[in-house]
Amino acid sequence: MRIVILGSAYPLRGGGIASFNERLAQHYQQLGHEVDIYSFSLQYPNFLFPGKSQFSDEPAPKGLRIFSKVNSINPFNWIKIGLELKKEKYDLLIVRFWMPFFGPCLGTIQRIVRQNKHTKVVCIADNIIPHEHRMGDELLAKYFLNAVDGCVTMSKSVLEDLRAINPKLPAVYTPHPLYDNYGPCMSLEQARAELKIPVAEKVVLFFGFIRQYKGLDMLLEALSKAELKKMNVKLLLAGEFYGDEGYYQKLIEKYQLQNRIYLHTSFIPNDAVGKYFCAADAVILPYRSATQSGITQVAYHYDVPMIVTRVGGLPELVHDQVVGLVVEPNAEEIAKGIIAFYQDDKCDRFRENIKVEKKKYSWDTFGKEILRLGE
16 A cells, blocks of 8 residues: 555654654555655744754654655645645555644645545544643544544543544544564663662653643652652653743752652653663653553553553553552552552562563554554
């Protein structure tokens, strides 16, 4: 087949979304399909982008044809791209949707492409309604969804949101596949040596863009609890602030956590991701809200247990007492979860279970669902 993926890719550093799109393209190439990626020349206007830079300093991924052509805020560009893709007559257009802001751009392109009566359009929906809800989100999402032939969601809660807006659209839930493109595993000793962390310390990892809904403030409060102070549990905080950094710095000072946090709060390049996971006893996701999270699928790849809150699709991915712990989304319960993880010495058992559990999160399974919807 001739397949085109419409969504973030290099040189944009869209975190997991760009990496996901590139990995999906590689998967289809390995199966013998011809794959192009149409990415953004302008993804967000600068005033809407919460981070420091939208662009990567890393080398381009090898073997991928990426065209940075789409301008998210220019309707004339949408028409141009739509006509270009319409003329190309790809068999399948896979569109990545994670924020209603992109609804007008992507929805317009899709409508034009479908006029060729050949190209099928399948959406991969990270979210339908975003974590930070805004007026008009449902209208923008509806405009987008009304121009696709099918949709894959990676959590059941997103599937429910989709069906509330467009109940007739063919849609399926299939779990987020593993992120296996961040390099091989390394020993805990090697990873901690590179990060200058003593081997004997108790270390949990918070990884990824730091946004309000991800609950870092609850985690910092949890770490201030007397039992965790006594246990001297440390936090490896790795990721760029997408919000008010000063707010979190004040909490660190308030709870006197300066000596219990390893701060790595710049963007983490792909080739460095693995050592952060391999250095941790557990990955912690103290989210207030969630659909799914690619962080869990990186943790699965590196066989790292997880402590997650009972929100959205996280319990679907992290089975309680099997590969990690599921706790309620408040500081008290997060603290109890960390204490239980270390007191009961669950780490080795969880790691062995992960090796079995992660086999079902394959790119082959995920890729087949997209092709099925695009038939």
